[in-house]
Amino acid sequence: MQNGNTNKIWELLNTVPDPEIPVISVVELGVIRDVKFTNNSFLILITPTYSGCPATKTFQDDISSCLKENEITNFELKIKYDPPWTTDWMSDSTKEKLRKYGIAPPSNIVICPQCNSKNTSLISEFGATACKSLFKCIDCLEPFEFFKCI
Amino acid sequence: MDNLINYTLRIADNALILGQRMSQWCSNGPTLEEDIAMVNISLDLFGQANGFYEYASSIDGNKSADDFAFLRSEREYFNNLIVEQGNGHFGDTIVRNFLFDTYSVLFYTKLQNSSDDTLAALSSKSLKEAKYHLRHSSNWLIRLGDGTDESNKKVQKSLNDIWMFTGNLFEMDELDTDMLNKGIGIDNSLLKSEWDKKVNDTLSSAKLNRPEDGYMQTGSKEGIHTEHLGHLLSEMQFLQRAHPNAKW
Numbered sequence: 367m368q369n370g371n372t373n374k375i376w377e378l379l380n381t382v383p384d385p386e387i388p389v390i391s392v393v394e395l396g397v398i399r400d401v402k403f404t405n406n407s408f409l410i411l412i413t414p415t416y417s418g419c420p421a422t423k424t425f426q427d428d429i430s431s432c433l434k435e436n437e438i439t440n441f442e443l444k445i446k447y448d449p450p451w452t453t454d455w456m457s458d459s460t461k462e463k464l465r466k467y468g469i470a471p472p473s474n475i476v477i478c479p480q481c482n483s484k485n486t487s488l489i490s491e492f493g494a495t496a497c498k499s500l501f502k503c504i505d506c507l508e509p510f511e512f513f514k515c516i
Numbered sequence: 517m518d519n520l521i522n523y524t525l526r527i528a529d530n531a532l533i534l535g536q537r538m539s540q541w542c543s544n545g546p547t548l549e550e551d552i553a554m555v556n557i558s559l560d561l562f563g564q565a566n567g568f569y570e571y572a573s574s575i576d577g578n579k580s581a582d583d584f585a586f587l588r589s590e591r592e593y594f595n596n597l598i599v600e601q602g603n604g605h606f607g608d609t610i611v612r613n614f615l616f617d618t619y620s621v622l623f624y625t626k627l628q629n630s631s632d633d634t635l636a637a638l639s640s641k642s643l644k645e646a647k648y649h650l651r652h653s654s655n656w657l658i659r660l661g662d663g664t665d666e667s668n669k670k671v672q673k674s675l676n677d678i679w680m681f682t683g684n685l686f687e688m689d690e691l692d693t694d695m696l697n698k699g700i701g702i703d704n705s706l707l708k709s710e711w712d713k714k715v716n717d718t719l720s721s722a723k724l725n726r727p728e729d730g731y732m733q734t735g736s737k738e739g740i741h742t743e744h745l746g747h748l749l750s751e752m753q754f755l756q757r758a759h760p761n762a763k764w
């Protein structure tokens with residue numbers, strides 16, 4: 367049982383990876399909007415990235431098991447739709463992690479994560495997961511994923 | 517309360533039924549990228565539907581979101597007629613989605629100012645996705661319309677065939693008026709002029725002729741559908757009907 371230390375909860379949440387992009391945590395993804403302590407219980411507010419993103423359910427389960435493993439049982443996860451999730455909530459350091467992982471981070475200019483060329487073109491508006499689209503680099507010819515700006 | 521539930525179900529049903537249609541493209545897309553695109557759109561729509569059904573369920577207090585999605589009969593669905601129309605060929609699907617996506621963007625733009633906080637929040641979320649879907653369908657419409665003679669002919673026919681289901685989108689009935697008067701709902705009829713303008717712009721870029729507003733099919737607000745919905749439901753509901761309360 368925790369005595370209301372929300373910082374500790376944030377710390378733990380920061381260890382829960384995004385199920386689809388494991389190099390960033392759910393906190394870095396920006397889906398954890400708030401952690402409150404009321405009536406002896408932690409309330410964790412989650413804003414899903416995309417309405418139908420299958421990872422939403424997975425990371426809720428991952429968060430629950432992470433907290434339980436750390437003997438925190440007095441918590442509740444709640445979905446908060448407003449304001450809607452936006453890639454603006456991602457920090458520069460998170461974007462850098464995405465780039466190193468091979469995913470072009472959300473930005474107005476799509477830069478190849480392999481060779482840093484700005485000479486890129488769209489292959490498809492949709493990719494392997496709801497949050498990404500597909501691009502190719504005209505210079506190094508590598509196809510790559512781009513984290514869509516929403 | 518009943519009116520609010522039914523108003524919410526109309527929105528949810530549009531998302532669910534179009535989502536089901538898009539899921540039928542899974543493994544049948546013209547290219548791998550398009551296959552993935554259409555299934556992604558389907559997933560967004562299912563997610564939106566779920567949000568609205570969960571809300572209807574919370575007001576109802578008795579039925580679950582799944583009950584609403586899977587255990588109603590055809591006459592109890594209130595989706596617009598256009599979304600239940602068959603996928604046809606890829607051009608038919610693009611035309612149907614383009615006409616509906618254009619409406620959807622205008623609809624959610626207005627509904628995000630609803631005095632009902634949950635409807636407003638779900639709308640602002642859905643709006644972002646609807647805009648993305650519209651970008652996909654309108655880009656394709658331009659590519660097909662302004663493509664070869666054959667692709668132009670095909671999508672012109674798709675457009676002519678489905679046009680009679682567009683009038684249904686802008687209808688207002690008693691329930692809509694009640695929701696509008698309470699500040700919860702929006703006036704569908706006011707979306708028409710903006711929809712006309714946006715549709716006309718894209719059709720002209722696509723070198724397609726806008727069909728005349730002739731006979732318009734109606735009925736969805738009373739649960740009267742075209743023959744396509746029953747077939748869609750029989751497939752979609754099969755599991756829950758054959759194995760009641762089955763869980764994934």
Ligand SMILES: [Zn+2]
Pocket residue numbers: 478479480481482483503504505506507508
């Ligand atoms: Zn490159």
